Amino acid sequence: MRLGGNDPHTLAGAYAMDAVSEPDRARFERHLAGCESCRQEIRGLREATAALAAAAAVQPSDAFRDAALRAAAQTRQLPPASGQALAGRTAGDRGRRRWELRGWRSRLAVGLAGALAAVAVAAGVVTYGMQHRLDQAQLHDHAVATVLSAPDATMMSAPVRTGGTATVVMSHRERALVFTAVHLRLLPAAHCYELWLIGAAGSRPAGTVPGSARGGMADPMVVSGLRAGDSVGLTVEPAGGSPRPTSPPVVLVNLSGAS
Amino acid sequence: MTEGQGRRRSGGSGAARGDAGQARRTSPSPFTGAREPADELGALLTLVARGDQDAYRAFFDRTASHVLGTVLAVVRDPAQSEEVAQEVLLDVWRSASRFDASLGSAAAWIATLAHRRAVDRVRSEQKAAERELRVASAAVAYDEVTEAVEARLDRERVRRCLGSLTELQRESVTLAYYGGYTYREVAGLLGVAVGTVKTRMRDGLIRLRDCLGVDP
Numbered sequence: 001m002r003l004g005g006n007d008p009h010t011l012a013g014a015y016a017m018d019a020v021s022e023p024d025r026a027r028f029e030r031h032l033a034g035c036e037s038c039r040q041e042i043r044g045l046r047e048a049t050a051a052l053a054a055a056a057a058v059q060p061s062d063a064f065r066d067a068a069l070r071a072a073a074q075t076r077q078l079p080p081a082s083g084q085a086l087a088g089r090t091a092g093d094r095g096r097r098r099w100e101l102r103g104w105r106s107r108l109a110v111g112l113a114g115a116l117a118a119v120a121v122a123a124g125v126v127t128y129g130m131q132h133r134l135d136q137a138q139l140h141d142h143a144v145a146t147v148l149s150a151p152d153a154t155m156m157s158a159p160v161r162t163g164g165t166a167t168v169v170m171s172h173r174e175r176a177l178v179f180t181a182v183h184l185r186l187l188p189a190a191h192c193y194e195l196w197l198i199g200a201a202g203s204r205p206a207g208t209v210p211g212s213a214r215g216g217m218a219d220p221m222v223v224s225g226l227r228a229g230d231s232v233g234l235t236v237e238p239a240g241g242s243p244r245p246t247s248p249p250v251v252l253v254n255l256s257g258a259s
Numbered sequence: 260m261t262e263g264q265g266r267r268r269s270g271g272s273g274a275a276r277g278d279a280g281q282a283r284r285t286s287p288s289p290f291t292g293a294r295e296p297a298d299e300l301g302a303l304l305t306l307v308a309r310g311d312q313d314a315y316r317a318f319f320d321r322t323a324s325h326v327l328g329t330v331l332a333v334v335r336d337p338a339q340s341e342e343v344a345q346e347v348l349l350d351v352w353r354s355a356s357r358f359d360a361s362l363g364s365a366a367a368w369i370a371t372l373a374h375r376r377a378v379d380r381v382r383s384e385q386k387a388a389e390r391e392l393r394v395a396s397a398a399v400a401y402d403e404v405t406e407a408v409e410a411r412l413d414r415e416r417v418r419r420c421l422g423s424l425t426e427l428q429r430e431s432v433t434l435a436y437y438g439g440y441t442y443r444e445v446a447g448l449l450g451v452a453v454g455t456v457k458t459r460m461r462d463g464l465i466r467l468r469d470c471l472g473v474d475p
Contacts, residue, residue: 046367049436
């Protein structure tokens with residue numbers, strides 16, 4: 001279930017055309033976050049897909065137009081956000097934009113560092129090292145920020161059975177969540193923690209937890225493709241992850257109670 | 260493209276073009292064809308973000324047919340497609356302020372919104388078993404998709420550029436974009452290795468991009 005081959009770049013075309021599964025998408029977006037040339041390539045490929053869209057044009061009816069314009073006139077617009085919530089979901093350009101304080105937002109949405117710090121506080125520990133990591137993350141991953149700054153972002157924490165605390169910030173609107181954990185039990189090199197979205201149809205792999213083998217704080221992970229009724233589970237898997245869970249979850253966070 | 264800019268460009272297209280960094284990035288958009296300057300759509304979006312309903316109407320009239328056509332190609336069912344296209348176009352109104360020209364053209368933005376929404380719709384509705392069945396009925400699918408698309412390929416340039424792709428590249432791109440299939444499904448449909456399909460999709464899109472001259 002990895003990206004396949006040694007070179008994740010080969011997925012760029014499929015990704016630009018939404019021809020990827022959710023786990024593939026999540027993995028590729030994590031790759032994008034640290035790869036400026038990939039983001040540049042995706043931008044170019046998206047322009048090509050825009051041409052494909054134009055080529056398929058079908059004139060809508062007058063009734064369609066009237067309904068659309070009426071709906072717009074009756075719909076409140078979103079205020080500007082610093083994140084690129086909807087377009088393309090390429091991770092943003094590192095360091096190019098600054099997160100701003102916005103009074104109108106929920107208490108979580110006070111910018112990425114603030115929000116992640118809130119996560120860390122909720123988990124019980126903040127260290128300078130962690131703060132440094134948070135700052136790095138701020139520059140690193142707009143996808144994280146998009147979830148954290150969503151108007152419906154909700155935070156939940158739960159103890160991990162084998163030690164440590166898992167924290168999830170989720171947004172149904174973005175259909176995504178951010179997962180992080182502190183003080184996870186160190187695993188031998190042959191194992192890793194793997195995250196799952198668990199719904200009515202079974203478990204979908206959501207990626208192995210980076211940094212978890214080192215203990216301390218796991219790097220925030222963005223998981224997209226969240227569906228109503230999903231729970232998030234963490235299991236211990238052979239290194240590299242498994243296509244489906246091979247052990248019971250060490251923590252299971254039920255997301256359905258959240259708005 | 261200059262550093263530290265959280266804000267999109269403001270003002271009309273003239274203001275946008277005054278910025279050298281912007282000019283480099285806003286290459287001619289395939290979406291707008293020859294009739295309008297590439298960043299006119301982006302300039303309209305800036306106005307839409309401020310609640311300008313006239314600008315929204317203008318944006319709608321330039322893009323709604325592309326949105327509807329894209330969604331129809333993927334979703335097929337006309338009633339459902341209209342519903343999805345309505346959602347996309349309302350999304351444009353709601354989230355115009357989220358458009359960021361540094362991440363691509365307005366045309367690419369809305370095409371991405373439309374395609375993603377269409378794909379989400381068909382995938383969320385398919386149970387795993389149905390999907391397998393869909394992939395199994397391979398032969399029909401490609402002909403259907405090709406037929407539907409060719410009927411709509413009224414843009415000569417895109418047709419010509421698609422024609423410059425190898426057959427496998429073209430099939431991979433067409434099935435992925437207009438068919439809404441994942442690369443794994445496309446591999447199944449075409450009876451080709453997954454890795455090969457991934458590569459052909461990327462190479463095909465790159466060739467298409469170069470042929471269209473839309474390299475950002």
